[in-house]
Amino acid sequence: MTTTHYEAVPEVASDAQARGRDLVVMKFGGSSVGDTQKIKDVAHRLVAAREAGYRVVGVLSAMGHTTDELIRLAREVSARPNPREYDMLVSTGERISNALCAMAIYDLGHEAVSLTGSQAGIVTDTVHGKAKIAEVRGQRINDALDDEKIVLVAGFQGVSSANEVTTLGRGGSDMTAAALAAALGATVCEIYTDVEGVFTADPRIVPNARKLKALTYEEMLELAASGAKVLQLRSVEFARNHDVRLHVRSTFSQAEGTWIVDEEDPVLEKAIISGVAHTDCEPLFRAREIDAAKLFAQLAGVSVNVDTILQVSSDEIVFSAPLEDRETCEQLLGSLGIEWSMRDDLGKVSLIGAGMKSHPGIAAKTFATLEGIGVESKVISTSPIKIACHVATADVSRSVAALHDAFELETA
Amino acid sequence: MTTTHYEAVPEVASDAQARGRDLVVMKFGGSSVGDTQKIKDVAHRLVAAREAGYRVVGVLSAMGHTTDELIRLAREVSARPNPREYDMLVSTGERISNALCAMAIYDLGHEAVSLTGSQAGIVTDTVHGKAKIAEVRGQRINDALDDEKIVLVAGFQGVSSANEVTTLGRGGSDMTAAALAAALGATVCEIYTDVEGVFTADPRIVPNARKLKALTYEEMLELAASGAKVLQLRSVEFARNHDVRLHVRSTFSQAEGTWIVDEEDPVLEKAIISGVAHTDCEPLFRAREIDAAKLFAQLAGVSVNVDTILQVSSDEIVFSAPLEDRETCEQLLGSLGIEWSMRDDLGKVSLIGAGMKSHPGIAAKTFATLEGIGVESKVISTSPIKIACHVATADVSRSVAALHDAFELETA
Numbered sequence: 001m002t003t004t005h006y007e008a009v010p011e012v013a014s015d016a017q018a019r020g021r022d023l024v025v026m027k028f029g030g031s032s033v034g035d036t037q038k039i040k041d042v043a044h045r046l047v048a049a050r051e052a053g054y055r056v057v058g059v060l061s062a063m064g065h066t067t068d069e070l071i072r073l074a075r076e077v078s079a080r081p082n083p084r085e086y087d088m089l090v091s092t093g094e095r096i097s098n099a100l101c102a103m104a105i106y107d108l109g110h111e112a113v114s115l116t117g118s119q120a121g122i123v124t125d126t127v128h129g130k131a132k133i134a135e136v137r138g139q140r141i142n143d144a145l146d147d148e149k150i151v152l153v154a155g156f157q158g159v160s161s162a163n164e165v166t167t168l169g170r171g172g173s174d175m176t177a178a179a180l181a182a183a184l185g186a187t188v189c190e191i192y193t194d195v196e197g198v199f200t201a202d203p204r205i206v207p208n209a210r211k212l213k214a215l216t217y218e219e220m221l222e223l224a225a226s227g228a229k230v231l232q233l234r235s236v237e238f239a240r241n242h243d244v245r246l247h248v249r250s251t252f253s254q255a256e257g258t259w260i261v262d263e264e265d266p267v268l269e270k271a272i273i274s275g276v277a278h279t280d281c282e283p284l285f286r287a288r289e290i291d292a293a294k295l296f297a298q299l300a301g302v303s304v305n306v307d308t309i310l311q312v313s314s315d316e317i318v319f320s321a322p323l324e325d326r327e328t329c330e331q332l333l334g335s336l337g338i339e340w341s342m343r344d345d346l347g348k349v350s351l352i353g354a355g356m357k358s359h360p361g362i363a364a365k366t367f368a369t370l371e372g373i374g375v376e377s378k379v380i381s382t383s384p385i386k387i388a389c390h391v392a393t394a395d396v397s398r399s400v401a402a403l404h405d406a407f408e409l410e411t412a
Numbered sequence: 413m414t415t416t417h418y419e420a421v422p423e424v425a426s427d428a429q430a431r432g433r434d435l436v437v438m439k440f441g442g443s444s445v446g447d448t449q450k451i452k453d454v455a456h457r458l459v460a461a462r463e464a465g466y467r468v469v470g471v472l473s474a475m476g477h478t479t480d481e482l483i484r485l486a487r488e489v490s491a492r493p494n495p496r497e498y499d500m501l502v503s504t505g506e507r508i509s510n511a512l513c514a515m516a517i518y519d520l521g522h523e524a525v526s527l528t529g530s531q532a533g534i535v536t537d538t539v540h541g542k543a544k545i546a547e548v549r550g551q552r553i554n555d556a557l558d559d560e561k562i563v564l565v566a567g568f569q570g571v572s573s574a575n576e577v578t579t580l581g582r583g584g585s586d587m588t589a590a591a592l593a594a595a596l597g598a599t600v601c602e603i604y605t606d607v608e609g610v611f612t613a614d615p616r617i618v619p620n621a622r623k624l625k626a627l628t629y630e631e632m633l634e635l636a637a638s639g640a641k642v643l644q645l646r647s648v649e650f651a652r653n654h655d656v657r658l659h660v661r662s663t664f665s666q667a668e669g670t671w672i673v674d675e676e677d678p679v680l681e682k683a684i685i686s687g688v689a690h691t692d693c694e695p696l697f698r699a700r701e702i703d704a705a706k707l708f709a710q711l712a713g714v715s716v717n718v719d720t721i722l723q724v725s726s727d728e729i730v731f732s733a734p735l736e737d738r739e740t741c742e743q744l745l746g747s748l749g750i751e752w753s754m755r756d757d758l759g760k761v762s763l764i765g766a767g768m769k770s771h772p773g774i775a776a777k778t779f780a781t782l783e784g785i786g787v788e789s790k791v792i793s794t795s796p797i798k799i800a801c802h803v804a805t806a807d808v809s810r811s812v813a814a815l816h817d818a819f820e821l822e823t824a
Binding site: 036037040078079082086088092095096098101102103106113163 | 448449451452482485486488489490491493494496497498500501504507508510511512513514515516518519524525526528531575
C-alpha cells in the first residue's frame with residue numbers, strides 16, 4: 001500500500017504507452033492566445049500534432065485582455081474581493097479561450113473537447129488564489145483521447161477537495177501542463193511562449209546571446225530564481241520531481257526551442273556554463289540585534305523568498321529578497337522593533353551552469369572579469385551550479401555582457 | 413415508488429417551512445445587472461430581503477454586454493460553433509455576474525456563495541443550447557442556506573446527465589428561478605426586470621395603460637404567446653404546473669409589481685379582461701394540396717410555434733407563426749413541392765381575460781369595436797380566455813388603443 005503513491009505516475013505512463021501512441025501536452029500562454037486569430041493559429045498547431053500521430057492535450061491560458069477586464073470588474077465591485085468568489089470569477093477566462101479553440105478545431109475537421117479544471121480532474125488543496133495541485137484524475141481526459149478527440153484543459157485552475165473552484169496563482173497554467181504531462185505519461189510537455197526559448201543571456205543586453213538547446217532542471221531553476229522569466233519556478237520543480245521533459249518554444253515559429261530535462265538526458269550538451277541571468281534591482285536588507293533563525297522563520301511566515309544571506313557578525317545579518325517582496329520585508333522588519341536598513345541601488349548578476357560542479361576556478365574567473373571592468377561585487381552568493389554577485393544597478397548590463405564574453409557563451 | 417416523483421416538490425417545501433423561515437427566489441435579468449453599480453444595487457436588494465428575515469436565493473443573468481462579447485468571439489472563431497463548446501463559452505457570462513454580486517454582498521457584511529448551474533444541482537437533458545431542466549438537486553443550496561449564506565445561482569445553465577455544461581436557451585434564467593422556487597419550496601419567485609410589471613397594454617401605445625395587480629398563469633401564458641415579452645413562456649408553464657407564485661416587478665423601484673398565480677389565489681381581482689397584447693408583424697401562410705396533419709407534424713418537427721390555424725377548404729390551409737419562425741416556415745413549405753404563399757403585412761391584436769369564459773358577448777364587442785374604427789379582421793382565432801384578430805400592421809396600434817378604451821381597462 002505504501003508504494004502506491006510513488007508508483008502512480010509510471011503506471012499511468014506505461015498505460016499511455018500501451019495505447020500505442022505518444023502523448024504530447026502543449027501549453028499556450030496568454031500572449032499566444034491574445035485574440036481570436038491567434039486562437040485559430042493555436043488550433044492549427046494542435047491539429048498538426050494530432051495529424052502527426054500524437055494524442056494531444058492542449059492547455060490554454062486566458063486571453064490577456066479577458067483577465068484584465070475580469071480583474072477590473074472585481075475591483076469596481078469590491079476593494080477586497082472574497083477569495084472564493086474571485087476564483088469563480090477569474091477562472092472563467094481560461095474557459096473562454098479553451099472553448100473558442102475547441103470550436104476552431106472542429107472547423108479544421110477534427111473533434112475536440114474543452115474541459116474546466118474541475119472536469120479535467122485537477123484536484124487541488126483549498127487555498128484560493130494560489131492552490132496547489134494534489135492529484136490529477138485523468139479518466140475523463142483519457143476517455144476523450146480514446147475517442148480520438150483533441151482535449152483542451154483550462155489552465156490555472158482546479159477543483160478543491162471541498163468541491164470549490166480554485167486557481168493556482170500566477171503562471172499556474174505551466175503547472176497545469178506539467179501536472180497533466182506527469183499524470184498522463186506524456187512524452188513531452190511543450191510550453192509555447194512569445195520567445196524562442198531560453199537564452200545564454202537577455203538578448204536585449206547581449207545581442208549575440210545564443211538560444212540554448214537544452215538545460216537541466218537545476219539550471220533552469222537557478223535561472224528562473226535569478227531573473228529569467230520564461231517559466232514558473234514551481235512547474236520546473238514539479239517537472240523535475242516527476243521526470244517530465246519540458247520543451248520551451250515559440251508559438252510563432254516552427255523552430256526547436258530549449259529542452260529542460262534530467263542530467264542524464266541525451267539531448268544535453270554538457271556545457272560548463274549555461275547562461276547569465278540578472279535582475280536590475282534586488283533590495284538588500286541589513287538587520288541588527290536579532291537571531292537569524294527567528295528572523296528567517298518570520299520571513300518565511302509571510303512567504304518572502306529570501307535569496308542571499310550573510311551573517312556579517314554575531315548580531316548583524318544581511319539578506320536580499322526579490323523586488324516584489326520588498327514591501328512585505330519592510331513591514332516585517334518595521335514591526336520587530338530592531339535596528340534595520342534597506343538599500344535598493346543594487347542588482348544581481350548570476351552565472352549558472354551544471355558543469356561548474358566539476359570545474360574549479362569559475363568563481364575566480366568571474367571576480368577577475370568584474371574587476372577587469374571596474375565593477376565591485378557588494379555581496380556574493382554561490383550554489384553548486386551558480387555564482388551570484390550583487391553589483392550597482394548601473395553596472396548590471398555591462399557585467400552581464402562582460403561575463404557572457406569571458407565565458408564565450410555565444411559559441412555552443 | 414411511483415408516487416415519489418409527484419411528492420418530491422411538496423416534500424422539499426415542507427422541509428423549507430420546517431426550517432422556520434420563508435424562502436424567496438429573486439431573479440434579476442440582464443438589464444438589472446448591466447454594470448458593476450447595478451450589480452451592487454442588486455446586492456443591496458438581496459441583503460435587504462435577508463435582513464427582513466428571508467432565506468434568500470438570487471438568480472442573476474449575465475451582464476448584457478458580456479454575452480454579446482462572448483457571442484462575437486464565437487463568431488470570429490467559427491461560422492457554426494460546436495454546440496457543446498458554445499454552451500461552455502456563453503455559460504461563463506452568468507458565472508461572472510453572480511461571482512461579482514457575491515463579492516458585493518460580502519462588502520455589505522453578509523455571507524454569500526455563487527454557484528454554477530452544475531454546482532447548484534440544476535440537472536438537464538443533453539440538448540445543448542436549449543436544454544430542459546430534468547431535476548434540481550438542492551442539497552448544496554440548502555446546506556449553504558443553513559449556513560446563513562445568501563445563495564446566488566448562475567441562471568440559464570445546468571449540467572446534463574452526460575456531465576456536460578448546458579444552457580437553457582433564451583430567457584432561461586426565468587426557468588432557473590422557477591425551478592429553484594419549486595424545488596426549494598419558495599414562498600414566492602420574484603422576477604426583477606426593467607418594467608414595473610405586466611400592463612393592460614403596451615404603455616408606449618396606450619398611455620393610460622394600467623399595471624395589473626395580478627394575473628392567472630393562463631392569462632400570462634396567453635399574453636406572453638400574444639406578444640407581451642415580460643416573461644418566458646416555459647417558465648410560466650412550469651410555475652403553473654408546480655404552484656410557484658411569480659411576482660414580476662421592477663429592479664429600480666420598491667413598488668409592487670404583478671403577481672402571477674393560480675385561479676384560486678386571493679390576490680386575484682377577477683377582472684373580465686386583463687389586457688390587450690399585440691405583435692406588429694405575424695406572418696400568415698397559405699398552403700394548398702397538403703394534408704393538415706402532415707403539414708403541422710412537419711412544422712412541429714422544425715420547432716415552429718404555429719399560432720392560428722384555419723382550414724379554408726378541403727385542400728387549403730391558412731396558419732400564422734411568430735416572425736422569428738418565418739424563415740424556417742418558408743424553407744419547409746418550399747421543400748414540400750406544394751403551392752403556397754406568405755404575407756407579412758399583418759399584425760395581431762389579442763384580448764385576454766380569464767373572465768371571458770363566463771361572460772358571453774366579448775367577441776361581439778371586440779368585432780364591433782374594430783369595425784367602428786374601420787379596421788378589418790383578416791383572421792380570427794379564439795381560446796376560452798382569448799380573442800385574437802389579424803389586422804393590417806398599420807392598424808395595430810389604433811386597434812389596441814380602441815379595445816383598451818372600449819373595455820375600460822384603464823380602470824381596475
